[in-house]
Amino acid sequence: MTKDATFRGWVPALGLALAAGGAQAQDFDLDALIEAARAEPPLAVFDSTGKIVEMAEAFAAEYGLEAVGQKVKAEEQLEMMAREAIAGNVQGDVSIISDAPAAIAQLLPNGFAESWVPPDLADSILPEYQDPLVVVTMANVWTYNTEIYDACPVSNVWELTEPEWRGRVAMQDPLGKSVYTDWFNQMQSHGDAEMAAAFEAHFGTAPDLSEMSATEQWVAALAANAPLLGSSDSNAGEAVGAPGQSEGFIGLMSSAKYRDNADSDYRLGLCADMQPWIGFTNAGVGLIASGTDSPNAARLFMRWVLTPEGIAPQAEDGKMSSNTEVGLPDDEPSGIGASWNRLLTYDMSTALDDWDSRQDWQDFWRLNYVR
DSSP: OOOOOOSSSOOOTSSSSOOOOHHHHHHHOHHHHHHHTSSOOOOEEEEEHHHHHHHHHHHHHHHHHHEEEEEHHHHHHHHHHHHHHHHHHHHEEEEEEEEEEEHHIITTTSSHHHOOOOOGGGGGBBBBGGGTEEEEEEEEEEEEEETTOSSOOOOOOGGSSSGTTTOOOEEETTTTOOOHHHHHHHHHHOOOHHHHHHHHHHHSSOOSSSSSSSHHHHHHHHHHHHOOSSSSHHHHHHHOTTTSSSSOOOOEEEEEGGGGHHSSSSOEEEEETBOSSSSSEEEEEEEEEEEEEEEHHHHHHHHTTTHHHHHHHTTTTTTEEEEEEEETTTTTTGGGGGGGSSSBBGGGHHHHHHHTTHHHHHEEEEEHHOO
């Protein structure tokens, strides 16, 4: 069905503020939202994980309407949402974009998309995750091979810069994965003191910070230690977790790859004692296309993914809902739920700085990387 660029069929009594609580939460009428959503055209929702297909199907079955989910890379979602808004021909109604800095820098200021927080759930979502709405946070964790090692052989990230681990750190290429350059900037912005303390704990002396931050020194040293770079977490997962190896890798990958322990007989184990953090998170921002002709269905879906049932397919992969009342399942393969507080969690306050500094961090990596 061709979608026009108007906001029609709006339910006026729902309370449309970006973040709504208190009296607005009391005025929120979920039943009215559901009724209005059922009268709208089919909903198209996108995410960078294939789990969105299952999520859309469950949503449609729950509320008796039509919805289709499609896996689309974050950068393609960004381009598509912008182009459709400019053309006045919106086909994608909802996007969960794992590239928060780009969404904040490109989509929201231009009015291509809007963020909406369900008023009745606002009190369960941290304020820093409400403008724009963060739907889910994804863990990227240091990982070892449990067949080779009884426990993670590395306890401090600075060990990975030593000759012993030269060529034996597997990860995605930061030149092709902006989540990694964002991570570098997040470490420098919010965790450089912890990186300096980890340096001192490992080397026995404080780092010289007169010319470079502790984070810059670590990134440079890691790049110079010839890490094994790939184009996906699957590359890192295979390098680290494939059975039958004699010399192991340490890898950095999404907690979602731990499902391969069952699917591919991998031997992935969480480095749960790594200092200063066992990994980091990035944020999935939930946005609604400004020209959608299914605005009520879009908001209903946004609310759905903030419930235990709605986020369940992603929670199974160790992805955490921004709804603090929703946790991870006990049988989630990586076990990250028990160590979530040991991650460097994404801080939305510097998302624009992460965006602005991407090229600088890419150049810095390129300058220091040794094959």
